[in-house]
Amino acid sequence: MFETLKIIHFLSLAVGIGGGAANGIIGARMAAAPDAAKPVLGGITGLIGRLSAGALALLWITGIALVLMTGGFAAMPTFFWVKLAFVVVLTLVSIRLQMLSIRAARSGTPPPMRTMAQLGRFASVNSILIVVFAVVAFTA
Template identity: 30%
Template sequence: MLIALKIIHMFSLFAGGAASIGNGLLLKKVIASNAPPPPMVAQTMSVIGKIGFGAVILLWLSGLGMTLGRHDIAALDWMFWVKMVGATAVLVPVTMMTAIALKAEKTGTRPDLKRMKTLGSIGRGGVAIAIIFGVLAFN
């Protein structure tokens, strides 16, 4: 079971990272153009965003499964908890970005791109913290 969770965790990390980089680059171009993105770009960004959100959820589920299945939570040191702060700093903005994008999709309006950019930056910072302290905590 632990091996399966690790495999899911690694694939989710890959998918989430790819989604973050891909949508980040597209968002930068959309903001720079100061115009609505072509429909194909908007649709692609929507799909990439949903993949990224799904990946973050799978990261959390597989990570919790690995941690609970293998460690005494009370015995984990401070580096693990800093890693969890980083992971939370990914989950919250990605969830907010997904909600903003879905609302914009339903209403046919353009999402607040500056807010999306800010949330993306917070999420990327969380990724850095989660990876660095995850490596330190489980080394």
């Protein structure tokens, strides 16, 4: 069971980080895309964003389960808590991105591209820091 949870955790990490990278590339291309292509590209980024948000939810579920199976939160090293702080920030950014996307879909207008790009870059840096602190926390 532990190994299965760990596999799901790592695959979810790949989907989340890969989705963020893909959306960054698509978003950058969208600015120069013809007007007719923008709704199609926006639909793709929305789908990838929802998949990434789902992956983040799975990371929370599997992460908590893994912690509980390895001695609980009290047994976690200091760098785990640093990593967890970045996970909380990433989760809040992800919620904000989803809210902007939902609001845009309901109004029939694209979300604010500049804000989406800034939040996306922030989330990418945050994700890298999460991986760095996870490695430090669990390989010491």
